[in-house]
Amino acid sequence: MWGGSLIPKTIGAVVVVTGAVAGGLLVRRGPRRRADPRRWLAVTVNRAPSDVLADGSPPAPLAELGDAIEVQVRPAPGDKGAELAARLRDPSRIGERGPVAKLHGNDPLQKLRTALRQAKAILEVGEVVLPDAPGTTHPGPGGRLVAVADRVAQGEGRL
């Protein structure tokens, strides 16, 4: 080891992450902070709209969510492909809301975001890229927090 910091590393890391995320929250406009479960979520797929709804039904794995969701596809402006949008009809049919459900990746919006991202990847690339495995055997206290973030990162974010 060499060098040093005035602030213990784990505390510093948490403060930095909290500060950075808080910065992101500050620039979000509007009075509501909690995600609206009925909002349309969308990805732009670099394929023709007819490829996205090839047989008239949503692409995998969106199709697995069945009629718990609504799906729309329209051409993206500027030759950017197709806009694939989906929203929950009834969130309670595919998960539970709340912080505990979110930590376990069981939140309906997390499932919808994950399905949208994976559908886009499959349409564009043919598969979803996987992380290296196995990962570290000794992540440490800060690393365990990172592992939680990893576990839910496909379903979180600003999609």
Next chain:
Amino acid sequence: MKALCWEGTNNVKVEEVPEPRIRNSEDVILKVRASAVCGSDLHLLGGYIPAMQAGDVLGHEFLGEVVEVGPGVRNRKLGDRVVVCSFTSCGRCWYCRHDLWSLCDNANTNPGITEALWGQSIGACFGYSHALGGFAGSHAEYIRVPFADYGTFVVPEAIEDDLAAVFASDAGPTGWMGAHLGGVKPGDVVAVWGAGGVGQVAARAALLLGAERVIAIDRIPERLQQAERHMGVETIDYTKTDVTAELKERSGGRGPDVCIEAVGMEAHSAGPDFLYDQAKQQLRLQTDRPTAIREAIYACRKGGSVFCLGVFAGAVDKFPLGAVMNKGLTLRGAQQHGQRYIPMLLDRIATGELPTRHLATHPMRLDDGPTGYRMFKRKEDGCVRAVFRP
């Protein structure tokens, strides 16, 4: 296998870790032949990018030999000696198709982290935290490379020395991109903050793109000497002069047409602003120290261009937005779009037009990794880059 792992702030160790295996059809496995440290690794070591787990393998600038090929790989075969772009990218999303490779939509396995930080996620970088994909790094005997048809490049036989070719992985394309996307044109005066590997390549690229004068700014004598001797550019030691006054003097009172920042979030300066930024960063009141880019914005001529190559993670304080707006500057930045540049850079390295071998001042065994990072961080023995040879 042996690998050099991050274990905590300023703590790296050589450890035994599991060998990588094919996980996606377009993966290859490489036996690593050369893997360089990078200035941006120091942000990980310093704890400034907290999305790391103890045991994560470091390293993103590397060259190796293909030893295993996934079933979906079309253009690589066993035995190929390849240099790998530090950013892995799918090659088929809109961003990749438009040569904005580091913005790839499909390569980052953890997109939610950077979306929360920045509004959108970007692509993935080997060995550079779970925010940028969580892929294992290259300071190891073997590494898995996804999307191999797009991110690996066969090294021409004319470049026999791995220690020259390895810099086509990251420092080369990053530096070239700064000059190219910074808009360097024939006749320009260009200033580059930072004369490490990236800054030196940016300076050389500016010359090759036709700049009339190129000035590299640093305080480390060995780096300034390298910039003059190998890259053929002028230099300024910022500890010995007033940089903005010197730049005005060398540009007829205008200021540089293009200013390239190749320093990043741990910038140093000789002025009181360094103490201010250091205190705020240590107290976590800002995540990054923007000392160098502030100076670049202040120095740039009216209507000029400032390109940010140095890695920044979050928020900075006292950012001179008034100068950007009122002087009509173009401010741009990016992680490197290497797939766009690497074949051209390999050709230029092969002909000697872009010298890179001198950057590898300290080739060493992987076992000596902790020593290499210590020397690199402290700039001991004129260390510009340590390069590990597993």
